Amino acid sequence: MTRLILASQSPARTKLLTEAGIHHEVLVSDVDEDAVQARYGVTDPHDTALLLARAKAEAVAALPEAEGALVLGCDSVFEFDGESHGKPYTAAVARERMLRMSGSKGTLHTGHWLVDCRDTEADFDETDDAEDRETAEGTGATLGAVSSADVHFAEMSEVDIDAYIATGEPLHCAGSFTIDGLGGAFIRKVDGDPHAVVGLSISTLRELLSHANVGITELWQVDGQ
Numbered sequence: 001m002t003r004l005i006l007a008s009q010s011p012a013r014t015k016l017l018t019e020a021g022i023h024h025e026v027l028v029s030d031v032d033e034d035a036v037q038a039r040y041g042v043t044d045p046h047d048t049a050l051l052l053a054r055a056k057a058e059a060v061a062a063l064p065e066a067e068g069a070l071v072l073g074c075d076s077v078f079e080f081d082g083e084s085h086g087k088p089y090t091a092a093v094a095r096e097r098m099l100r101m102s103g104s105k106g107t108l109h110t111g112h113w114l115v116d117c118r119d120t121e122a123d124f125d126e127t128d129d130a131e132d133r134e135t136a137e138g139t140g141a142t143l144g145a146v147s148s149a150d151v152h153f154a155e156m157s158e159v160d161i162d163a164y165i166a167t168g169e170p171l172h173c174a175g176s177f178t179i180d181g182l183g184g185a186f187i188r189k190v191d192g193d194p195h196a197v198v199g200l201s202i203s204t205l206r207e208l209l210s211h212a213n214v215g216i217t218e219l220w221q222v223d224g225q
């Protein structure tokens with residue numbers, strides 16, 4: 001079976017793949033996101049170059065242990081009111097943002113990057129820089145795509161917001177909300193691929209795999225088979 005490695009710590013992303021029947025391994029590597037940001041320096045929320053760069057950096061960081069596999073990196077950002085929001089991390093940041101998001105809408109963008117290492121003979125250990133690894137002789141197809149969806153929020157009272165933040169859920173989610181968890185109570189509708197909101201568009205993965213001449217059905221692991 002074709003090996004797919006998800007280079008992400010996100011529990012939601014591996015859950016999405018598992019629920020979609022897609023057999024995969026998880027490989028988490030340390031990526032210096034600030035260094036990636038410094039290399040790109042873009043802060044324009046409409047510019048998805050940084051999003052793809054971070055997704056690529058996640059995938060490339062896993063390459064030394066990915067010989068013979070396909071590697072997928074992802075990164076998500078919430079575009080709201082002319083700003084790019086990642087995870088809030090603190091209650092104060094989450095509260096400030098959610099008070100503004102109440103009754104409004106924003107766009108969740110998820111960048112995906114797939115590297116095909118099935119034919120590589122490269123010895124990635126010889127290179128210690130992500131960019132060098134990426135261009136190391138032998139890496140196969142490397143391709144990125146962004147999937148986005150507009151998220152429309154219900155009016156949220158301060159009591160609702162404080163109760164939601166007290167659960168801790170929004171602190172580690174791009175945009176300070178989930179659509180498939182407790183946060184779903186405040187989501188009026190999603191225009192676009194809801195998987196892109198959660199953090200990994202399975203449909204976009206299908207398209208990326210097709211460029212590597214892999215049909216997504218080849219990765220299906222149906223119970224008992």
Ligand SMILES: Nc1nc2c(ncn2[C@@H]2O[C@H](COP(=O)(O)OP(=O)(O)OP(=O)(O)O)[C@@H](O)[C@H]2O)c(=O)[nH]1
Binds near residue numbers: 007177198
């Ligand atoms: N379950 C769920 N998680 C969400 C939702 N929106 C955003 N997230 C999560 O918010 C996180 C976005 O942060 P990222 O920096 O892209 O990813 P991460 O969790 O740090 O993991 P890495 O890929 O290792 O960087 C991801 O884990 C997403 O799955 C949602 O609607 N539902």
